[in-house]
Amino acid sequence: MSQLFNGIYDGKKVLVTGHTGFKGSWLCFWLEKMGAQVMGYSLPPPTEPAHFNCLDLHTGSTIGDLRDAILLSKVICAFQPEIVFHLAAQPIVRTSYADPVGTYASNVIGTLHVCEACRACPSVRALVAITTDKVYVNREWWWGYREIDPLGGFDPYSSSKACADILLGSYRDSFFNRAAYGSSHHVLLAVARAGNVIGGGDWAKDRLVPDAARAAGCGQPLVIRNPRATRPWQHVLECLSGYLLLCQKLLEAKSECATAFNFGPPADDVLPVEEVIRHLRIHWPSVTYQVESSGQQPHEARTLTLDCAKARSILGWVPVWTFDRALEQTALWYRSYYEKNNVNTQKDLALYIEDAKKKGAVWAQ
Numbered sequence: 001m002s003q004l005f006n007g008i009y010d011g012k013k014v015l016v017t018g019h020t021g022f023k024g025s026w027l028c029f030w031l032e033k034m035g036a037q038v039m040g041y042s043l044p045p046p047t048e049p050a051h052f053n054c055l056d057l058h059t060g061s062t063i064g065d066l067r068d069a070i071l072l073s074k075v076i077c078a079f080q081p082e083i084v085f086h087l088a089a090q091p092i093v094r095t096s097y098a099d100p101v102g103t104y105a106s107n108v109i110g111t112l113h114v115c116e117a118c119r120a121c122p123s124v125r126a127l128v129a130i131t132t133d134k135v136y137v138n139r140e141w142w143w144g145y146r147e148i149d150p151l152g153g154f155d156p157y158s159s160s161k162a163c164a165d166i167l168l169g170s171y172r173d174s175f176f177n178r179a180a181y182g183s184s185h186h187v188l189l190a191v192a193r194a195g196n197v198i199g200g201g202d203w204a205k206d207r208l209v210p211d212a213a214r215a216a217g218c219g220q221p222l223v224i225r226n227p228r229a230t231r232p233w234q235h236v237l238e239c240l241s242g243y244l245l246l247c248q249k250l251l252e253a254k255s256e257c258a259t260a261f262n263f264g265p266p267a268d269d270v271l272p273v274e275e276v277i278r279h280l281r282i283h284w285p286s287v288t289y290q291v292e293s294s295g296q297q298p299h300e301a302r303t304l305t306l307d308c309a310k311a312r313s314i315l316g317w318v319p320v321w322t323f324d325r326a327l328e329q330t331a332l333w334y335r336s337y338y339e340k341n342n343v344n345t346q347k348d349l350a351l352y353i354e355d356a357k358k359k360g361a362v363w364a365q
C-alpha cells in the first residue's frame, strides 16, 4: 500500500487531530498502512463503542484538548511532523445548540491553536484542515455550492465551521502566503469541505446511519425527523482519498492547491434520508424506521449539495464507489460487527483501493 499517492506517505511523520473520532481513526488506519508514522491529538473517543478502539493502531496518542494551546503546541513541537491533518471538532449540529460556547471554542479557537502550533513548528510542510459542506450560506437551492460561494451558517455548528474556514483563509494569506512559499515560510495550507459521510464504525448520536445501526443492533425502529431532507452521501474512504490527494499535492509544492476544495459524491448520490434508510434495509433487514410527525425540531438545512468540479479538474479526484456500494459496505460493516463481532475496516480499505485501481483513480496508480 505504501506506493499509493505517489508513495509520499511512506516514512512521513503525520499528526492527526481528532484521531479518536470516526474519520480520524479511519485516516490513521490508512496512513499507517502506507508506512506513515502517526501521532494523534484529541479528546478521548466521543462514543462507546468507538471505531478507534476497534482497531489495533500503532498510532502515538495524546489525549488533550484543542483549547489547551500550550499542550497542543508542546505535542506538535516534540513530534516534529511534516504533515498535519486537522479533523478534531465538535461536529454535531444538535450538540451545538445545547453547547454553543463549547462548540465555538473547540471549532474556532481550537483551529486557531492548531494554526499557531504549526506556525511555531519548523518541520511542518502541509496543513490540511477539515471543515464541512455546511460552511456555505444555505439558500435551500438545488445547485451545488462552489468553493467561491459565500460562507455562513444558521446553527452554531455550521457557523463555527464557517468561522474556522475564514480563519484558515486568513492564516493562509497572512502567514502561509502562497507567494512567499519557499522564501519566508515552507507551509502550504488547504481546506477540505466534505458532506455527510457514512462507513462502518461511526456511533455518533444524531447521525442517520449510526442511529439506524444502533437501533437495529438492539432490535428497535429508527425514528427519523426530516425524511425529505437531502444530503450528499459518501463513504468515509471517499473524502479521505480526497484529503490524502490534496495533501500529496501540497507536499509536492503545488502551491496552487493551497486553497479550499469540496469533496462530495456525484449529484445522483444526493438522496432524501428516508431513501437512505430504505436502501440500508436492503443490505440489513434488521433496520426498521418510523417518521416522527410531531415536536419542534431545531433548524437544519433541508437541501445541500456540493459542486466538486474543482477537485476533479485540479486534483484529478473522482469518487470511486456509487452510493449503493458505499451503503452496502457500511451495512455489512455494522452487520458483521453486531452479528459476528468482526471489524471489517481492513477489508473495506482493501476493496476500496482495488476498485480505485480499476477505475483509474490518479492516487491509486
Ligand SMILES: NC(=O)c1ccc[n+]([C@@H]2O[C@H](COP(=O)([O-])OP(=O)(O)OC[C@H]3O[C@@H](n4cnc5c(N)ncnc54)[C@H](O)[C@@H]3O)[C@@H](O)[C@H]2O)c1
Pocket: 017, 018, 019, 020, 021, 022, 023, 024, 041, 042, 043, 044, 045, 046, 064, 065, 066, 067, 086, 087, 088, 089, 090, 091, 106, 110, 130, 131, 132, 133, 161, 194, 195, 196, 197, 198, 204
Ligand atoms: N462525519 C461527517 O459526516 C462529517 C461531515 C462533514 C464534516 N465533518 C468534519 O470531519 C471532522 C471529523 O468528524 P468525525 O465525524 O470524525 O467526528 P467525531 O465526533 O467522530 O470525531 C471528532 C474528534 O474530535 C475530537 N474532539 C472534539 N472536540 C475536541 C477538543 N476540544 N479537543 C480535542 N479533540 C476534540 C474528538 O475526541 C474526536 O476525536 C470534523 O471536523 C467534522 O466537522 C464530518
